[in-house]
Amino acid sequence: METPHNLSLPQSTAIAEIKDAAVHIKNLNYSFGRGDLCKQVLYDINLTLPRGQIVIMTGPSGSGKTTLLTLIGALRSAQEGSLRVLNQEIVGLSNRQLVEVRRNIGFIFQAHNLFESLTAAQNVEMAVELTGEFATKRDQATAILTQVGLKDRVDYKPDALSGGQKQRVAIARALVNQPRLILADEPTAALDKKSGRDVVTLMQKLAKEQGKTILMVTHDNRILDVADRIINLVDGRLESDETLDTFVTTHDPKVLDRRMFIL
Amino acid sequence: MKRTPLALLNLLHERTRLVVAIAGVAFAVLLIFMNLGFQGALLASTTIMYDQIDADIFLVSPQSLEISSTKAFPRERLYQVAGIEGVARVMPLYMEYLLWRNPDTRLSRAMFVFAINPQDPVFKMPELQTADAIAALQRPNTVFIDRRSRSEFGPQTTGLETEADRRRVTIGGQYTLGGGFAADGTLIMSDQNFRRFFAPRPLSLISMGLVQLVPGTNADQVVATMRTRLPPDVRVLTKADMIASDRQFWQENTAIGFIFGLGVAVSFIVGIVIVYQILYTDIRDHLREYATLKAMGYGSRYLFQIVLQESIILAILGYIPGLLISVALYDLTFRATQLPIAMNPGRILSVLLLTIFMCSVSGLVSVRRAVTADPADVF
Structure with a gap:
């Protein structure tokens, strides 16, 4: 096994980037349960996600990827270490404060989780309403749905949309409030090859255009190429952190590496 | 939006x-x-009987529970209020239960009796307003029977003779009232007949005192005056309060x-x-x-x-x-x-x-x- 390395960034820019990073994690530990039932799932995580980067997190089932994602998303409260999201320390925040933090984060789930009773536009408007912009919510929803290519599906209910279209509505909902950080968990898992491809290309395009940070958990090898950086989590520890190019060479199918099976 | x-x-x-x-x-x-x-x-x-009683103010004993379980009180109380301004007429009402024998089955059953002075317009039923009816009521041992009495009391034909509390009794006519929950059947008789059937109860002890007011009089005001004149052995109620009091009894007790x-x-x-x-x-x-x-x-x-x-x-x-x-x-x-x-x-x-x-x-x-x-x- 290789030793874990920390080669994310060239030294010169590192300090400035850290100050302005979307996510900055230091010595984060996390465990489920208490007392005898206490089970640690994350060990000493150190990770910095600068702005505008698309990061893919891989790792075997049970390695703690989703736990890390929910911690960053302020969906769980961390107790140990430091976790700065969008320049705010969220370790030790109350539930009410965590809810506030979440409003600046876009979530994309494996399932689309759209309300069947609402149209595509209304589902997106539910997100706009959080900002209190009731007057323009319809326009904002239509604009973002147009961007994801659903201009003519605005008033359709999820029942009448395909899997890929539903996931695009979910992406529109996550993006409509211009969050600076987007967290996605297996966004392509429920989609066929082409729809999956379209969805990540769309995310990549929006991230690049608007300088968003995307952290995506995926097992889907077909979409690794959109990443600027790939991190690998094994048994709760950050096992590797590489640029796409390094990842591709070390994971070349011709060079049969043991780590191939971990992925 | x-x-x-x-x-x-x-x-x-x-x-x-x-x-x-x-x-x-x-x-x-x-x-x-x-x-x-x-x-x-x-x-x-339970209070439907009050609709047919033509009175604005009611005098009852404080120990009366509701219309069918009254306690008698002195008739003088009624005369004490007769002179108050606004009072048009005062009328005593006597009430008791009587065992009425069904002439067909010869089974006796408790019948509720109202007794009035036949000259007093106590009830509104049209059957009781004619001169013939008043004359019939005045005949000894003659009663009027309620058409809504239960069928177990037997036939209600005018002239029919049967027995009530060991006295012969003749049906002198019919009226429509209904006893509600309180009574399975009702009779109306004259106060003189009441004296015969319920001896030794004297007519100076009445079950309920009825007061008719001059039209346009404020009943609440008269009630207040009556309360100041009467000793505490009698309650004075307007018709609405009387009905509410009975309803409350049935609901709560x-x-x-x-x-x-x-x-x-x-x-x-x-x-x-x-x-x-x-x-x-x-x-x-x-x-x-x-x-x-x-x-x-x-x-x-x-x-x-x-x-x-x-x-x-x-x-x-x-x-x-x-x-x-x-x-x-x-x-x-x-x-x-x-x-x-x-x-x-x-x-x-x-x-x-x-x-x-x-x-x-x-x-x-x-x-x-x-x-x-x-x-x-x-x-």
């Missing part, structure tokens, strides 16, 4: 479930209305209030359970969506509002058909039983509030599930 009406849209989306929920609430509303309706009808029937109160309570619980089922299923089906809302940044308070809104919408949508069906069933019941069952604005409003309360309770019970939806579980 307003907030997306998520509660309403969620309910409308599942049409079948919505119809079931509305039917459930309507059913509970219907049960509540029927229980209140029957209770109101029975209470009204007999099984009626309890039985129908229990009926309302059970209907209320049935309603809670039905609405809870519907809301709980709805929340369970939308748990991932609710959790997603929380991940997006909606607080528990918003989810709380959604569930509460859904329950109030169900309350109102279910109440309307419940009310309409109840009105139809009241009508049906009235036609079938002649019970004085009727809808009134107070009941319409109080059942509406009760329905909203019922659905809110269900909402509050089921909302916990939505509020505890953990957004971390959605991943």
Whole structure:
């Protein structure tokens, strides 16, 4: 096994980037349960996600990827270490404060989780309403749905949309409030090859255009190429952190590496 | 533009479930209305006799419970108030139970007797107003019988002779009154006959004192004056207060209030359970969506509002058909039983509030599930 390395960034820019990073994690530990039932799932995580980067997190089932994602998303409260999201320390925040933090984060789930009773536009408007912009919510929803290519599906209910279209509505909902950080968990898992491809290309395009940070958990090898950086989590520890190019060479199918099976 | 009406849209989306929920609430509303309706009808029937008594103010002993269980008091009390300004006429009313023998089956049964001075216009029934009727009442051992007496009392033909408390008695005529809960059958006789049947009770002890006022007199004012003139061994009540006092007795001191109160309570619980089922299923089906809302940044308070809104919408949508069906069933019941069952604005409003309360309770019970939806579980 290789030793874990920390080669994310060239030294010169590192300090400035850290100050302005979307996510900055230091010595984060996390465990489920208490007392005898206490089970640690994350060990000493150190990770910095600068702005505008698309990061893919891989790792075997049970390695703690989703736990890390929910911690960053302020969906769980961390107790140990430091976790700065969008320049705010969220370790030790109350539930009410965590809810506030979440409003600046876009979530994309494996399932689309759209309300069947609402149209595509209304589902997106539910997100706009959080900002209190009731007057323009319809326009904002239509604009973002147009961007994801659903201009003519605005008033359709999820029942009448395909899997890929539903996931695009979910992406529109996550993006409509211009969050600076987007967290996605297996966004392509429920989609066929082409729809999956379209969805990540769309995310990549929006991230690049608007300088968003995307952290995506995926097992889907077909979409690794959109990443600027790939991190690998094994048994709760950050096992590797590489640029796409390094990842591709070390994971070349011709060079049969043991780590191939971990992925 | 307003907030997306998520509660309403969620309910409308599942049409079948919505119809079931509305039917459930309507059913509970219907049960509540029927229980209140029957209770109101029975209470009204207990006091129906007062409608036919032509008096504005009533004097009764403080120990009297209701019209059929009165305690006698001195007739002087009635004469003491006769001179007060505004009083047109005072009339004694005597009441007792009498064992009436059915001439066919020869079985005796308790009959409720009103005794009046035949010259006094105590009752409004048209049958008693004719000179012939007054003459008949004045004949010894002659009584008028209520057509609404139970059939067990036997035939009611004029001239029929039977036995009552070991005296021969002749039916002199009929009238229509109805004894309600208090009496299975009623008779009217003269005070002189009352003296014969109920000796040794003297006519100087009356069961109820009736006062007619000069038209246009303020009854409350006269009642107040009477109270200052009379010793505390007699209560003075307006007709409305007298009826309210009797109703209260039947409601609070007999099984009626309890039985129908229990009926309302059970209907209320049935309603809670039905609405809870519907809301709980709805929340369970939308748990991932609710959790997603929380991940997006909606607080528990918003989810709380959604569930509460859904329950109030169900309350109102279910109440309307419940009310309409109840009105139809009241009508049906009235036609079938002649019970004085009727809808009134107070009941319409109080059942509406009760329905909203019922659905809110269900909402509050089921909302916990939505509020505890953990957004971390959605991943």
